[in-house]
Amino acid sequence: MIVKQIWTGNDYRNFNYLIACPETGEALAVDPLDHVKCLSAAKDAGWDITQVLNTHEHGDHIGGNRQVIAATGAKLLAHENAKGKIPDIDRGLGAGDVIRVGKTVELESLDTPGHTMSHVCLRARTDTPALFCGDTLFNAGAGNCHGGGHPEDLYNTFASQLAGLPDETLIYPGHDYIANNLEFTLDREPDNARAPELLKEVADQDPAAALVSTLALEKEINTFFRLHSPSVIARLREAFPDLPDAPDEKTVFVKLRELRNSW
Numbered sequence: 001m002i003v004k005q006i007w008t009g010n011d012y013r014n015f016n017y018l019i020a021c022p023e024t025g026e027a028l029a030v031d032p033l034d035h036v037k038c039l040s041a042a043k044d045a046g047w048d049i050t051q052v053l054n055t056h057e058h059g060d061h062i063g064g065n066r067q068v069i070a071a072t073g074a075k076l077l078a079h080e081n082a083k084g085k086i087p088d089i090d091r092g093l094g095a096g097d098v099i100r101v102g103k104t105v106e107l108e109s110l111d112t113p114g115h116t117m118s119h120v121c122l123r124a125r126t127d128t129p130a131l132f133c134g135d136t137l138f139n140a141g142a143g144n145c146h147g148g149g150h151p152e153d154l155y156n157t158f159a160s161q162l163a164g165l166p167d168e169t170l171i172y173p174g175h176d177y178i179a180n181n182l183e184f185t186l187d188r189e190p191d192n193a194r195a196p197e198l199l200k201e202v203a204d205q206d207p208a209a210a211l212v213s214t215l216a217l218e219k220e221i222n223t224f225f226r227l228h229s230p231s232v233i234a235r236l237r238e239a240f241p242d243l244p245d246a247p248d249e250k251t252v253f254v255k256l257r258e259l260r261n262s263w
């Protein structure tokens, strides 16, 4: 499996992806908003885009579908419940569905509600474990829920699906928010051991050659995976004095998400 992360350079800081089979040159485009860059990257590599996949229905993820499909004849894949929200879906996806790209790439569709209620993540089942997570999980952060989602569902997705993936899973999110999110981590957990050095590393990075994190790294620096950290809980209590002594994970997650909305 070859992954090309494409930096759009737009105001929303979107990442688009091409996932290609090295044997056949067939490729799947994930959320190819910047259709010009996606099509030219495929052409440069000698790949044929045969499928387009939308992680969810927001305009900054589906806005390049028409142009990419017109140029390539690719089939469009998205969550089965996104029909009616995303035009012209050819294949609706449910949990556990397998998407094949060429001969060597197998991606599993995960049903991951929270950011929206018809959001899929892709888990690569080939050589290197990898997760294409749209606006569900970001580097050092989690998606917001004000465009049709619910924080309780986002928590359930994190706890029951993402947290259990292998530590070495590479994380490919839908946006570059890492520096800002690390600032939030440090605001919520000032004694976080890893975030300060990582922030220095990524503060001036070129998003076109962005650091690709792993799930193990996220568990160190992503507040939304650090729901038992005593300093996260102590800081949260300053904002929510009624927080119980040993709050459950879901309460901590939902309150962190609430603070992040106005941070």
Ligand SMILES: [Zn+2]
Pocket (backbone or CB within 6 Å): 056, 058, 115, 135, 147
């Ligand atoms: Zn979104």
Ligand SMILES: [Zn+2]
Pocket (backbone or CB within 6 Å): 058, 060, 061, 135, 174, 175
């Ligand atoms: Zn987005």
